[in-house]
Amino acid sequence: MTSHSPSALELERRAYRRERERRSVLVAIVSTLAFAAIVWLTLFTTPGWAAVQQAFFNPQIALEALPRVWEGFLFNLQVLAVSVVTVAISALLLATLRTLPGPVFFPVRVLTAAYTDVFRGLPFIIVAYLIGFGLPTIANTRIPPLWLGVLAITLTYSAYVSEVIRAGIEAVHPSQRLAARALGLGYVQTLGRVVLPQALRKITPPLMNDFISMQKDVGLISILGAMDAVRAAQIEASQSYNFTPYVVAGILFILLAIPTIRLTDWYTARLRRREQAGSIL
Structure with missing residues (x-):
């Protein structure tokens, strides 16, 4: 029994996707650090921050x-x-x-x-x-x-x-009600057993x-x-x-x-x- 081995094109696609994921993670980390630095410089180092901290975050x-x-x-x-x-x-x-x-x-x-x-x-x-x-x-x-x-x-x-x-309830297709009534279900049974379960999921x-x-x-x-x-x-x-x-x-x-x-x-x-x-x- 021979095992399936991916083609060279598939291996190239997988390597490309891994590279894209690593690049996305790196960009996210750098942008987060940059944003945190901006917040620190523009908020926590301002002269009024001490008064705000004392009044709201004591x-x-x-x-x-x-x-x-x-x-x-x-x-x-x-x-x-x-x-x-x-x-x-x-x-x-x-x-x-x-x-x-x-x-x-x-x-x-x-x-x-x-x-x-x-x-x-x-x-x-x-x-x-x-x-x-x-x-x-x-x-x-x-x-x-x-x-x-x-x-x-x-x-x-x-x-x-x-x-x-x-x-x-109104989003459930009318055919669902008609099918339930055709099976002999009453209005209350149709609502409780057919319509409401589908409606609540949506x-x-x-x-x-x-x-x-x-x-x-x-x-x-x-x-x-x-x-x-x-x-x-x-x-x-x-x-x-x-x-x-x-x-x-x-x-x-x-x-x-x-x-x-x-x-x-x-x-x-x-x-x-x-x-x-x-x-x-």
């Missing part, structure tokens, strides 16, 4: 503020965990109602469209004010900030996410982007009086007359978002490779 104040900011950040995570569930359920229900076929469901489709238009148009901070201060006034009772924050986030983000889900990247936005907006529940990371940073900053606690809170939110951002990039690249696999020769 290590001692950061360590002193971290325990209280971290305790508030855990409250943000609680609101986020509950909101993910409520937004997913509400958005799926809204998307299903808006895609109901037939003239008899026209009022339902109009109402869901009006809901998504209103809450996609309203800034989240206005929704938070209306829910956080208006709802307890109407109910004449005290409502925990946790549930006020969850309600405000659910009302806003269910409108965004429902539109993403609806776009995914809309996962934009859904993950909405989740990243939700992670950031959770920090706005501080206006409801909740002792979250932003409010804790505000208290620490008012006591130390320094803005470093805000930077600490921002870093915690960044660390929360980075894994989701990288996962979104990885899944998007994986989905693109799967879709383009048949077109690469």
